[in-house]
Amino acid sequence: MLGGMQGAISVALVASLPSSSFKSILQTLTFGVVLLSLVIQYIALSKYVRNVFHHDDATINRQQNTSK
Numbered sequence: 569m570l571g572g573m574q575g576a577i578s579v580a581l582v583a584s585l586p587s588s589s590f591k592s593i594l595q596t597l598t599f600g601v602v603l604l605s606l607v608i609q610y611i612a613l614s615k616y617v618r619n620v621f622h623h624d625d626a627t628i629n630r631q632q633n634t635s636k
Contacts, residue, residue: 575602 582598585591 575605578602 578598579602582591582594585594
């Protein structure tokens with residue numbers, strides 16, 4: 569959640585810079601870093617959630633098998 573907010577602030581700050589020869593380079597780098605961080609967060613979070621739910625399913629199955 570905070571990662572998205574930091575990305576929005578970074579993009580807004582770069583967009584508010586006065587025109588210069590470095591503005592386009594800074595915009596490209598900022599968009600790239602924000603996009604990369606969102607992709608990495610998505611991959612990490614999806615793996616974490618998959619492992620948590622897989623573990624919970626295995627625990628539930630084990631508990632059901634032992635109670636029979």
